[in-house]
Amino acid sequence: MLLQQLINGLTLGAVYTLIALSFSLVMGILGILNIAIAELFMLAGFIGITALMAGLPFPLALAAGIAGATVASVVIKFVAYDPVRSSPVITPLLTTLGCSIIIQNVVVNYWGSNPLQLPFEFLGERLRYGPISIGSMQILVMATSVASVAVLGFMIQRTRIGRGLRAAAENRDVARLLGVSAERLTIVAFALSGVLAGIAGVLIGMHYAAITPYVGVETGLKAIAVMVVGGVTRIWGALLAGPLIGIIEVMTIAHGGSQIRDLVVYGLMILILLIRPQGLLGGRSSDTGQRV
Amino acid sequence: MSTYFAGLLADIGILTLGALSVYIILSTGQLSLGNAGFMGIGAYSASWLTVEAGVPMTLAVVIAAAVSGVVGVIVGFPALRLKGIYLAMATLGFGEMVRSFFLNFGPTGGAAGYHGMQIISVGYIWAWTGGLVVLVMVLERSRLWLGLRAVHDDETAAELIGLDAVALKVGAFGFGAAMAGISGALFAHHHLYIEPSNFGFQHSIELVLAVILGGSTIAPGSIFGAGLLILLPEYLRFLADWRLAAFGTLLIVILIVRRQGILDRQLYRLIGFGRAS
Amino acid sequence: MTQSILKGIAVGALALAAVAAAAPSAMAQDGKQIRIGAIVPSSGPFAEWGRTNTVTLKMLEDKVNAAGGVNGAKLEIVIYDDATKPAQAANSLRKLAGDDNVLAVAGPLTSSACEVTFPVANQMEIVAMSQASSKPGVAANNRPWAFRNTVDEAILAEESVPYLVDTFDVKDVAVIYDAKDAVSTAIATKIMPGILKEHGVEVLNDGDFLSFNTGELDVSAQVTKIISLDPDAVVIGADYSEAITVIREMRRQGFVKPVIGGTPLISSAILHAAPDIPIIAPATFYASMDEPRAKEFVAELQPLLKETSGLPESIEPSMYDANIYENVSMFIEAVEKAGVTGNPDDLAADRTKIRDYITNLKGFEGLGGPISFNKDGDAEKAFFIVRGEGEKWTTVVHGCSSQGGDC
Numbered sequence: 007m008l009l010q011q012l013i014n015g016l017t018l019g020a021v022y023t024l025i026a027l028s029f030s031l032v033m034g035i036l037g038i039l040n041i042a043i044a045e046l047f048m049l050a051g052f053i054g055i056t057a058l059m060a061g062l063p064f065p066l067a068l069a070a071g072i073a074g075a076t077v078a079s080v081v082i083k084f085v086a087y088d089p090v091r092s093s094p095v096i097t098p099l100l101t102t103l104g105c106s107i108i109i110q111n112v113v114v115n116y117w118g119s120n121p122l123q124l125p126f127e128f129l130g131e132r133l134r135y136g137p138i139s140i141g142s143m144q145i146l147v148m149a150t151s152v153a154s155v156a157v158l159g160f161m162i163q164r165t166r167i168g169r170g171l172r173a174a175a176e177n178r179d180v181a182r183l184l185g186v187s188a189e190r191l192t193i194v195a196f197a198l199s200g201v202l203a204g205i206a207g208v209l210i211g212m213h214y215a216a217i218t219p220y221v222g223v224e225t226g227l228k229a230i231a232v233m234v235v236g237g238v239t240r241i242w243g244a245l246l247a248g249p250l251i252g253i254i255e256v257m258t259i260a261h262g263g264s265q266i267r268d269l270v271v272y273g274l275m276i277l278i279l280l281i282r283p284q285g286l287l288g289g290r291s292s293d294t295g296q297r298v
Numbered sequence: 299m300s301t302y303f304a305g306l307l308a309d310i311g312i313l314t315l316g317a318l319s320v321y322i323i324l325s326t327g328q329l330s331l332g333n334a335g336f337m338g339i340g341a342y343s344a345s346w347l348t349v350e351a352g353v354p355m356t357l358a359v360v361i362a363a364a365v366s367g368v369v370g371v372i373v374g375f376p377a378l379r380l381k382g383i384y385l386a387m388a389t390l391g392f393g394e395m396v397r398s399f400f401l402n403f404g405p406t407g408g409a410a411g412y413h414g415m416q417i418i419s420v421g422y423i424w425a426w427t428g429g430l431v432v433l434v435m436v437l438e439r440s441r442l443w444l445g446l447r448a449v450h451d452d453e454t455a456a457e458l459i460g461l462d463a464v465a466l467k468v469g470a471f472g473f474g475a476a477m478a479g480i481s482g483a484l485f486a487h488h489h490l491y492i493e494p495s496n497f498g499f500q501h502s503i504e505l506v507l508a509v510i511l512g513g514s515t516i517a518p519g520s521i522f523g524a525g526l527l528i529l530l531p532e533y534l535r536f537l538a539d540w541r542l543a544a545f546g547t548l549l550i551v552i553l554i555v556r557r558q559g560i561l562d563r564q565l566y567r568l569i570g571f572g573r574a575s
Numbered sequence: 576m577t578q579s580i581l582k583g584i585a586v587g588a589l590a591l592a593a594v595a596a597a598a599p600s601a602m603a604q605d606g607k608q609i610r611i612g613a614i615v616p617s618s619g620p621f622a623e624w625g626r627t628n629t630v631t632l633k634m635l636e637d638k639v640n641a642a643g644g645v646n647g648a649k650l651e652i653v654i655y656d657d658a659t660k661p662a663q664a665a666n667s668l669r670k671l672a673g674d675d676n677v678l679a680v681a682g683p684l685t686s687s688a689c690e691v692t693f694p695v696a697n698q699m700e701i702v703a704m705s706q707a708s709s710k711p712g713v714a715a716n717n718r719p720w721a722f723r724n725t726v727d728e729a730i731l732a733e734e735s736v737p738y739l740v741d742t743f744d745v746k747d748v749a750v751i752y753d754a755k756d757a758v759s760t761a762i763a764t765k766i767m768p769g770i771l772k773e774h775g776v777e778v779l780n781d782g783d784f785l786s787f788n789t790g791e792l793d794v795s796a797q798v799t800k801i802i803s804l805d806p807d808a809v810v811i812g813a814d815y816s817e818a819i820t821v822i823r824e825m826r827r828q829g830f831v832k833p834v835i836g837g838t839p840l841i842s843s844a845i846l847h848a849a850p851d852i853p854i855i856a857p858a859t860f861y862a863s864m865d866e867p868r869a870k871e872f873v874a875e876l877q878p879l880l881k882e883t884s885g886l887p888e889s890i891e892p893s894m895y896d897a898n899i900y901e902n903v904s905m906f907i908e909a910v911e912k913a914g915v916t917g918n919p920d921d922l923a924a925d926r927t928k929i930r931d932y933i934t935n936l937k938g939f940e941g942l943g944g945p946i947s948f949n950k951d952g953d954a955e956k957a958f959f960i961v962r963g964e965g966e967k968w969t970t971v972v973h974g975c976s977s978q979g980g981d982c
Contacts, residue, residue, distance in 0.1 A: 007803040014795035021793070039383055041503075089554040095383050096329055100510055101553050103503060107546030111618070115539050118887040119622035120844045121816045129827055129849075141827055214792050215827075216819050216848070220620050224790040227394065227499060234387055256796035262783040264797060265754060268398040272391035279388045280376050301673035301699060305666045401754055409760040411690060413716065417698070489662065491690035495755055496661075531658065532666070539626070539885050541656065542618050 009138045011260045012253065017144045017213070019252025020151035024206035025229035026236065026244040027158065031199040034175045034239040036192060038098040042082050043203050044226025045109040050075040050207025051217040052113055055122050058212070071211070072204035078109065079200025083192060106222065113219045124215040143213045154205055155245045158198070162241055167194055175239045228255075231275040237285020246286060306528055308420045308488050311427040313524035315481035316501075317508035318434060321520055323474035324509065325443070326467045327450040328377060329386045331502050332393030333478045338497030339396065340366040340479025341486040342406050348487070349414040355487065359426070362483040363476040370475020374468035393502050400494040411493035418487045426480060427521075434517045446470060478505075511552055513559030522561045526552075609645040609917050611906050612653045612671030613899065614682030614692070614703075619659030620789075620816075623886065624684060624895050628706065629654055630883050631876055631896040632681075635903055638875075645910050648917055652903065657683055664688035665695050672699040676922055678910065679704070679929045681902040684895060686710035686758050693717035700923065702906075702930050706898035709838050710758040711766070714952030722933060722952045724898045724905075726976040728758070728837045729766045731857035734974040735835060735960045736770045739855050742971075743833045745807040747777040751797055751821060752812030754786035762837040763812025771810070779804040789817060798824040808833045815842035822848040843891045846966045854963035859943050859956055860897035861968045869942045872897065901941045909933060947977065 025047055032040045050071035057067035086101035132139045162168035170191050210225075211217050232251050236243025251271060258267040278285065299307075316337055323330045344362035347353040353361070373392055380388050406412045437443050448456040449463045457463050486492045504527060512523020530548060534541045552560065613632055617625035632652045639650045653675050657664035664683040671677045672695075679702040683692050686708040693713065696703035697720045704722040705714070711729060714721040739745055748771060752763030768778045785797040798821065801809060809825065811818050811834050818840050825832070826849035833853040840856040858864075862873050876892045909915065909932035915925040938945040944957030955977035959970040 007799060010799050011796055014793075014799055017795065018793045033383070037383065039386070086550055090557060093557045095386075096506060096510055096514075097553055097557060099383075099386075100503075100507055101550050103507070104546040104550040104553070107549070108543045111540065111543035111546065114618065114622050115543075115885045118885070118890075119620060119816075120842070120887060121819050123819065123823075123844070123847050126847070126850060129823065132827070132829060139829065210792060214820065215823055217792075218620075218790070218816055220790045221792050222790075223499065224788055225792055227390070230387060231391065234384075259785065259796040260800055264783075264786045265402050266398070268788070269395050272394045272398075276376075276388050276391045276395075279384055279391075280379055283380065283384055300669075302666060302670035305669040305695075309662055309666070409754055410710075410757050411687070413690065417694070489665065489691045490694045491661070491687075493687060493690075493757060495687075531663065535656065538656070539617065539622075542658070 007137075007260070011256050013138065013140055013144065015253035015256035016249050017147055017252070018256065019249030020148045021206060021210055021213075021225070021248075022229050022232045022252055023151050023244045023248025024154060024202050024209070025225065026232035026248055027155065027241065028199045028202040028206065029229055030233045030236075030238050030241075030244060031195050031202070033233065035171055035195045036087070038087065038095055038102075039230070040082065040087075040102045040199065041099060041226070042086070042102040042105040042109060043079075043199065044222035044229075045106040045113075046075045046078055046200060046203035047207035047210065047225075048217065048219060048222045049078060049109055049113060050204040051211035051221070052117050052122055052207075052219075054208030054211040055124055055217060056117075058124060058128065064212070067212075068205065068208045071208035072201050075204030075207060076197050076200035079196045079203065080193060083196040087192070087196070110219050110222070117219070119219055121216045121218045124212070128212070128215055141213075147209045147213050150205060150209055151248075152245075154202065155241065158202070159241050167191075171195065228271060231271055234275050235278045235286060237287045240285060240287040243285050243287035304420045306532065308423050309528045310521070310524045311420070311423040312481050312485045312488060313505070313508055313528060314427050314521050315430060315477055315484065316505040317512065317520035317524050318430060318517065319474040319478035319481065320505045320509045321474075321514065321517060322434065322477060323470050324514060325446045325450060326470045327381075327453075328467060328471070329382065329506070330389040330471075330474070331386045331499070331506065332373075332389035332391070332396070333474065333505050334497040334499070334501035335393035335396030336366045336370060336475040336478035337482035337485065337501070337505075338400055338494070339369055340482030341492050341497065342400060342412065342482075343479075344483030345412055345415050345486045345492060346406060348416065349412075355416070355418060355422075359480055359483045363479045366479025366482070367472045367476030370478075371468055371472035373475070374471030377471060378464060378467060390499060390502070393497070393499060397494050397498045400497070407493075409494065411491055412486075413491040415487045415490050417490060418484065423484050423488060426484060430477065430480070431517060431521065438517060507549070510559055511549070513561035515558055515562050516566060518566070519559050519561040523559065526560070607648050608651050609648045609907075609910055609915075610651045610653060610675060610677045611903055612655070612668075612675060612677035612680040612682075613903070614655050614657050614664050614667045614671070614680060614684075614688070615899070616659040616684050616688075617656035621659050621684060623890070624707070624893055625656060625659075626883070626886055627880055627890065627893055627896050628684070628899050630879050631892070631900050632903060634876060634879055635900055639907065645907050646915075646917070650907065653677055657688055659685060659688070661685075661688045661691035664692045668692050668695050668701075668703060669699065672696075672701045676919065677701075678915065678917070678922075678925055679906045681899050681906070682706060684708070686713055689713045689721070689723070693721035696720045701926050702933060704902045704905075704933070706902055707895045708758075711761055712951070718950075718952055719934065720930060722948055722954075724902050724946070724954045724956075725838070726857075726859065726956065726958055727951070727953050728762050729770075730976045731838065731958060731960075731974070732762070732766050732770050734958075734972055735855055735857050736767070736774055736776075738960050738972050739808055739833060739835050740771075740774050740776055743808060743853075745776055745833075747779050747804075747806050748808045748810050748835075749779045749785070749801040749804045749806040750810040750812070751785040751787070751794070751801060752810075753789055753814070753817045755789040756812075756814065756817075758837070758839060759812035759814065759817075761812075762839075763810055766837075767810045767812070767835070779806050787817070787821075791817075792820065794821050794824050795828070797821075798828055798830065801825075802828060802830050806832065808835060810834075811836045811840065814839035815845040819845055819848040822852055822854070825849070826852060838894065841894050841961070843889065846963050846968070850964065850966050852964075855971075856961060856963070857958050857974070858894055858961050858968070859954075859958045860894045861959075861961060862891040862893075863968060864943070864959070864970065866943055868940070869897070872900065872942050897942045901939075901946065905933060905936065905939055905946070908939065909936075944975075949977075
């Protein structure tokens with residue numbers, strides 16, 4: 007059972023990692039918490055499931071979900087971030103909250119509040135290895151997460167736009183001195199954040215084979231904890247922290263603590279914030295955010 | 299006054315106090331996304347006191363405020379280490395932990411909720427709300443508040459001129475938490491039933507929203523913000539299924555058009571109130 | 576200084592007064608109307624239920640008026656959306672009772688909303704009758720004005736548990752529930768374990784009931800734990816949309832064992848979660864049930880639901896549509912038979928007449944059989960233990976919640 011639980015934890019962790027990265031791209035670079043990301047992956051999940059039910063193959067459904075979340079994310083940038091970019095961090099937090107209320111309402115009105123379920127056939131096969139079994143979807147979820155993080159890591163480390171993003175994450179003024187266009191970087195950050203939320207959403211939709219308009223908050227808050235634990239400005243941090251939180255959560259449940267696991271997860275987040283505010287893999291300890 | 303409007307008014311009064319609790323903490327530059335947790339502590343302790351211990355209402359509110367305030371001070375110390383969005387996330391975690399605690403805490407009903415409280419009147423609620431708004435407004439004109447603003451603007455400079463930034467920030471947290479506790483105590487005795495989900499992240503964010511919408515630079519702004527948050531959904535009823543989307547849209551528009559919130563010092567003077575400076 | 580503070584308060588007061596003046600005012604009174612109120616959750620997590628409730632009530636309103644109204648007066652049903660928020664439900668009741676001067680109120684739907692709204696109903700002395708709340712004791716705490724057209728989960732479980740135990744030869748069970756939801760918690764951690772033990776069934780994770788939160792995606796760890804206990808059946812305390820997550824995870828991990836739960840499981844959506852996992856649950860109505868009155872109701876309502884925008888293709892009349900239809904029908908019968916004048920001056924007397932009529936109601940012809948109310952304000956009506964399998968419900972046990980069993 008222990009091995010089986012580890013697999014459960016890793017799958018859950020992979021989902022957390024993707025959403026946490028989506029949060030941290032905007033957070034690390036622009037210093038704002040985009041609450042609407044929780045609804046972006048929900049939206050992508052609905053689009054993905056709808057596409058699959060319409061008979062589209064997985065890659066196209068994934069593309070549709072990503073496109074939906076990315077477009078929505080960029081729209082959020084123009085509607086809810088640009089007009090308030092010079093205000094303190096609370097204002098963008100609340101404007102993006104406004105966006106998430108709107109997205110949720112649109113999804114309820116279009117798809118309904120009942121869970122949207124993939125037909126039974128989509129539940130996928132299961133591979134058995136002695137006492138443990140692993141679903142083909144679970145492998146897909148984990149593989150896609152690792153691949154996405156790798157591609158993202160490559161982009162950030164090796165490409166010009168990635169260097170710009172990194173510079174901006176370290177210090178916005180330096181980035182400006184380097185002549186990186188702030189406007190372009192902002193769009194890229196929001197778009198990439200949307201892509202990741204999109205991937206996460208479609209994978210969630212396929213893996214769990216059911217989604218409701220109200221999955222955002224619960225999973226989104228956990229993803230924020232993952233982002234904090236991993237270090238807001240560190241891509242690889244989320245790859246470590248996602249599975250870590252996933253496994254901690256699963257192990258708490260396995261050992262009779264399903265009622266207290268929220269206490270454990272958020273307690274850990276607060277502990278990390280207090281003793282290592284830069285996160286497990288974070289760099290400078292002085293980087294503790296600007297004033298409100 | 300119709301009962302319906304009285305009901306809304308009671309909700310506004312309760313939300314105003316919740317918003318004020320965020321406002322006080324915010325005035326030292328600290329953003330708390332966990333104030334619903336303090337509200338929960340106040341709500342549960344006051345309810346337990348009136349129902350199980352037979353403590354009179356007003357005394358129960360005072361004790362609830364004290365309990366929340368003490369927890370606020372305890373939270374305020376570690377909070378000193380954090381700033382901005384990091385503090386916001388830590389307090390968010392705190393709020394979720396409080397909710398999770400009450401969900402598992404048998405003596406106050408856990409998930410089944412808690413009831414048995416006696417109802418209080420709208421007048422009683424507004425006596426508290428009015429009194430506390432006035433108290434904060436009086437404080438705003440004191441040297442103490444100047445100290446808070448100084449810590450908000452530049453902590454290092456404030457310390458250089460001999461202000462005790464630690465005491466001010468922790469004190470603000472305690473005071474804010476006590477205010478949230480009062481709000482929670484009144485909430486419990488207005489609705490006569492409480493359950494842990496009343497005090498989760500969404501409610502914390504609603505409190506922040508009320509402050510920012512109403513005006514985060516001036517205490518009466520909280521009344522405006524609270525009024526807006528309670529009344530808007532009522533006025534938007536004609537939109538039926540699109541009610542919440544319209545609410546979200548209006549929220550964004552207001553935040554963009556009036557970043558400092560609806561009520562600020564300028565508008566306050568413009569309507570002919572406040573001192574000309 | 577004091578003066579300016581006073582002025583500050585004046586600003587606030589002025590603003591509130593302005594708002595008060597602009598508050599939506601009561602509709603004009605017309606003596607020829609019989610006005611009933613309803614509180615449904617048309618937005619939020621149960622939007623679908625609220626929206627189909629709304630269609631149901633409109634259908635009833637049209638039907639009654641086409642047949643000449645109530646005592647010759649036109650029936651008007653005033654419907655408010657509470658957004659699944661208890662505070663909005665309570666204020667909706669205040670508005671219906673105080674401003675709109677309705678005679679009685681159907682709703683609110685959720686138990687949390689009822690907990691907050693029923694005390695207001697008592698205070699304002701108007702009947703409020705929930706179409707869905709089944710958390711134990713909610714109406715009983717708020718007598719005499721609170722009613723629920725639902726049966727207490729404990730009574731229902733007395734019938735569903737023996738069926739499960741006998742049919743599937745169940746020796747032991749494991750429990751999983753939605754910890755954020757009060758009804759689910761009560762069903763899974765108190766009601767079911769007690770009755771199961773009475774029937775000699777061992778609860779394998781007694782003292783460590785597995786929980787998850789509303790809206791949580793992943794319950795794989797909980798399900799793996801259940802599988803490791805290897806129970807003969809699984810008790811799920813959750814509403815249907817959360818239960819779908821659990822059932823799908825059970826299926827994904829290859830654990831095909833019967834599932835038992837309370838009325839919140841009943842929904843056509845749950846049938847598609849895993850057709851080979853049998854679901855045992857109590858219901859007072861389901862869309863495909865074989866009762867003439869219910870069939871008529873479905874035939875009438877289904878087309879209307881289909882043509883309503885904002886509802887999914889697969890929508891079917893829910894148990895709560897049937898209940899709210901019965902609620903308002905009972906109010907109408909009370910108006911017709913208890914000498915309710917509908918005159919604005921007699922409002923308080925009319926409301927009391929409706930309350931007394933409902934309290935003493937015997938054998939009202941509901942969609943599934945006769946309805947009356949017990950001293951707790953909960954319905955005594957026919958119910959069915961249904962088994963969901965192969966994407967359809969089948970009635971396996973007929974039950975009756977009244978003492979005498981005369982349903």
